[in-house]
Amino acid sequence: MNHDHALTDAIRLHIRMGHGDHARELLDASLKRDPDHAEHLYLRGTLNAAAGANRAALADFDGALRLLPGLPPVLFSRGLILFRLERMDEALTDFETLADIQPDSVDVWTNIGIIHTREGRPEAAIKSLRRASLLAPESPLVLRMLANALRDVGEYSESTRLHRMVVESTPADPAALTDYALSLLSLGEIVKAHEQYQRALVTAPGDQTALAGIYMTSNELGMGDVVAALMDYESLLAYGKVATEDQIDLDVLRETVLKHEQLLWEPAGRSTKAGKQSPMLDLSEASPFSRFQRMITRHVERRMRAIGQSSDILGHPWLATVPRKWRLQSWITVLEEGGQQTPHIHPAGWLSGVFYVDAGSPRVSGAGDLVFGRAQQDLPLQRRMPERRHRPIGGELVMFPSYFFHNTTPYAGDGPRISLAFDVIPVER
Structure with a gap:
């Protein structure tokens, strides 16, 4: 040999x-x-x-x-x-x-x-x-x-x-x-x-x-x-403006996102319509998204500690598999005029979220809102579903269980609506 x-x-x-x-x-x-x-x-x-x-x-x-x-x-x-x-x-x-x-x-x-x-x-x-x-x-x-x-x-x-x-x-x-x-x-x-x-x-x-x-x-x-237990919005939904606290320069991040070479218009099999979405981002220390990754990691860890200490959701089925080890995956979404995301969940995650780099400037009240609780539309469902609507703002972070259905209303505004979505992916030992 x-x-x-x-x-x-x-x-x-x-x-x-x-x-x-x-x-x-x-x-x-x-x-x-x-x-x-x-x-x-x-x-x-x-x-x-x-x-x-x-x-x-x-x-x-x-x-x-x-x-x-x-x-x-x-x-x-x-x-x-x-x-x-x-x-x-x-x-x-x-x-x-x-x-x-x-x-x-x-x-x-x-x-x-x-x-x-x-x-x-x-x-x-x-x-x-x-x-x-x-x-x-x-x-x-x-x-x-x-x-x-x-x-x-x-x-x-x-x-x-x-x-x-x-x-x-x-x-x-x-x-x-x-x-x-x-x-x-x-x-x-x-x-x-x-x-x-x-x-x-x-x-x-x-x-x-x-x-x-x-x-x-x-x-x-x-x-x-x-x-009511599964969609306990008060206990399971968390949001707040974090960009200033974490010293995130939104203008720099916005420029980084918009020049990303892999943004795809209405990528097949995704929920984004009339907008662009990227494949999974490189979140390594050498990438331009490393500061974003560190920020999200800190807030995910804080959120998981808060969830574990909450007496309001003891015994909740979502908490049966809190991941001991996990990793982040993230991607870009840019909605243009008329853009929206259809109802979907994130089946690979455990906790999901979205950080708003730029919520745009809606010309119409409710345009580009984030909506929770509305299931996919091709099913013969008759009863009204309990929804929660949220108007995003730039620099805000929203986190929710990955099984939450969510979508956006059609965006109509000046400038694009730009966000970075992410999932907490459980990692087996």
């Missing part, structure tokens, strides 16, 4: 054993000697991808593909990174190229279907996912994605049938349970949907989608006490 093969084997062994730092040291040294080592570029790309360094991973995968065009593992990895960066057309091109090379790959067809779903093309998604289901007819993931796409085109009965099959095969999967519940809810089966959301919460007590679903179904079933 020559030195190169021995080095590559050692790097792969470090990666398999979870010794990423050692593997990176060897890769960096190797690539300094030989920048055109395709396999080492690929391996370093996988490390960068695992660390969330998406742009660095993309550069490594691009380098590897320049040297070895069309290599399937690298194409697949680059497609996933492009998806993370919300460069959907490029991601789709990589996966469609792979489909020509590996037409019997379930993962390739599934990812094509997921991209079409994200891009708002459910018919194309169904076509790709049916291809995947022929290759793997018992795959719970494929069946669930297909069922979700069928719900998107109004095929509620077929969607529900497939979701039922998935739940029968994976009864402890909270995502399967909540997707099944949503399909039942679309059919107006409120009681059955409520039961599935409850099952999901028992299976995964921190599931924000389950909590949001229980809120919707409890409201429809007239369970006022449950609704």
Whole structure:
């Protein structure tokens, strides 16, 4: 075995054993000697991808593909990174190229279907996912994605049938349970949907989608006490102007946000309409958002201490999974004239929030307000939901449980409405 093969084997062994730092040291040294080592570029790309360094991973995968065009593992990895960066057309091109090379790959067809779903093309998604289901007819993931796409085109009965099959095969999967519940809810089966959301919460007590679903179904079933506890705005919603206290220069932050090179107009699969949104921001110390990250971290820690000391919400289901370890993720939203965000939750988070860099100058009372409690509009819900409306101001920080439905009213004003949203993401030990 020559030195190169021995080095590559050692790097792969470090990666398999979870010794990423050692593997990176060897890769960096190797690539300094030989920048055109395709396999080492690929391996370093996988490390960068695992660390969330998406742009660095993309550069490594691009380098590897320049040297070895069309290599399937690298194409697949680059497609996933492009998806993370919300460069959907490029991601789709990589996966469609792979489909020509590996037409019997379930993962390739599934990812094509997921991209079409994200891009708002459910018919194309169904076509790709049916291809995947022929290759793997018992795959719970494929069946669930297909069922979700069928719900998107109004095929509620077929969607529900497939979701039922998935739940029968994976009864402890909270995502399967909540997707099944949503399909039942679309059919107006409120009681059955409520039961599935409850099952999901028992299976995964921190599931924000389950909590949001229980809120919707409890409201429809007239369970006022449950609704009042889940949407206890006085105890669970926090806001205040913090920019001055934390010495945040709003003009500088505003300029940094508006010149961000990855702002996308109405990104697919997001709630932003008539506005721009970024992928996840780099919050490292070297980034222009490091001061913002430190500010949010301080206020999140303060908020979590206050929540833990509050006697008003003892026993609340949201508190069953207060994260011991967590990380922040954040993104930019810029609403232009007529811009708004449709009702949504943040299922990946535990605590969420938004910092207003510039609330704009609304010309109409209520334009650009933040609204809590209003569920998504494609469901047959009849009862009025308890809402809380808030008019944001520049330099203000608002925090709320991630299961809270929230949206904005259409913005009409002079200058853009600029905010930085964030999630507290639980990290497993």
